[in-house]
Amino acid sequence: MPYFTRLLEITFELYGLVTTASSPDVTMPAYTLHWLYSSYFMTCIIINSHIFMSVFLAVVYNNDRKHLQDEVRKLASLKCHQVLEAFRLLKVKVGT
Structure with missing residues (x-):
């Protein structure tokens, strides 16, 4: 079965x-035709790893930062409300 x-x-x-889920399934049919296909696949792996994975990491980081x-x-x-509640409970009436 031809790829691409x-x-x-x-x-x-x-x-x-x-x-790398199906790396041999993709590369081996082309590699049997000519050994220079391996350089093409290595170039694709490097470009995709640096560009697409960096974009994916940036999206995950930004979402995590927003949630944080x-x-x-x-x-x-919550801390502000708890402090205000504590002061309200401790408040002493003046003049009694």
């Missing part, structure tokens, strides 16, 4: 190559 016949199929197969900021805000608000 349609654009969508090419994209999916190269993604599989980057995730929300947690810090909630904890600060």
Whole structure:
């Protein structure tokens, strides 16, 4: 079965190559035709690892930072309310 016949199929197969889920299935048929295909696949792996994985890491980091900021805000608000409640309970009436 020949690989790389349609654009969508090419994209999916190269993604599989980057995730190493089916690396031999993708590379070996082309490698048997000519050994220079290995340099093409190595180039794809390096480019995808540096570009796409960096973008993925940036998205995960930004989402994690947003969730952390929300947690810090909630904890600060809770602490403020608890301090105010504590002072309300400890308040002494003046003049009694």
